[in-house]
Amino acid sequence: xxxxxxxxxxxxxxxxxxxxxxxxxxxxxxxxxxxxxxxxxxxxxxxxxxxxxxxxxxxxxxxxxxxxxxxxxxxxxxxxxxxxxxxxxxxxxxxxxxxxxxxxxxxxxxxxxxxxxxxxxxxxxxxxxxxxxxxxxxx
Numbered sequence: 016x017x018x019x020x021x022x023x024x025x026x027x028x029x030x031x032x033x034x035x036x037x038x039x040x041x042x043x044x045x046x047x048x049x050x051x052x053x054x055x056x057x058x059x060x061x062x063x064x065x066x067x068x069x070x071x072x073x074x075x076x077x078x079x080x081x082x083x084x085x086x087x088x089x090x091x092x093x094x095x096x097x098x099x100x101x102x103x104x105x106x107x108x109x110x111x112x113x114x115x116x117x118x119x120x121x122x123x124x125x126x127x128x129x130x131x132x133x134x135x136x137x138x139x140x141x142x143x144x145x146x147x148x149x150x151x152x153x154x
Contacts, residue, residue: 026051066099067115074118078139084123087135104146117142 022031026044031037039045053061073093077085090097100113112119120137127134 063099066096067101070095070099071115071118074115074120074139078118078141081141083139084136085139087122087137090120090137102146112140112146114142114146119146 022035022037023029024031024040024044025038026048027040029040031040039048073090073095076093077083077089097113100115102114104112104114104119106112110121112121118139119142120139123136123138125134125136126132
């Protein structure tokens with residue numbers, strides 16, 4: 016007896032034709048099914064990586080030659096999300112770099128010579144090899 020009439024796609028429920036162990040009509044149905052059935056923690060990881068990648072794209076666009084300084088307002092306008100980064104590097108002079116994969120920024124404050132007000136800026140750099148040599152002591 017031919018069971019092919021009883022085999023249905025797990026996503027769209029269409030009749031399957033082909034291999035006996037086939038579960039989906041095509042790649043789109045398989046991807047849609049798997050995306051719908053991801054666990055909540057996997058979705059959180061996916062969303063976090065999405066935000067870090069967006070931050071990286073912003074830093075890269077503002078730093079075409081490896082190093083740049085921009086006002087914080089520029090990052091705000093581009094919807095940079097300061098809560099998301101992939102790692103931290105702290106220099107011996109207590110300067111902190113927030114790294115998004117291969118780009119990083121360090122918050123700096125400068126005083127406007129005309130007004131005397133503080134200006135918040137970000138020093139943006141491409142990640143340096145020495146960033147990876149940091150040894151953290153948590154305890």
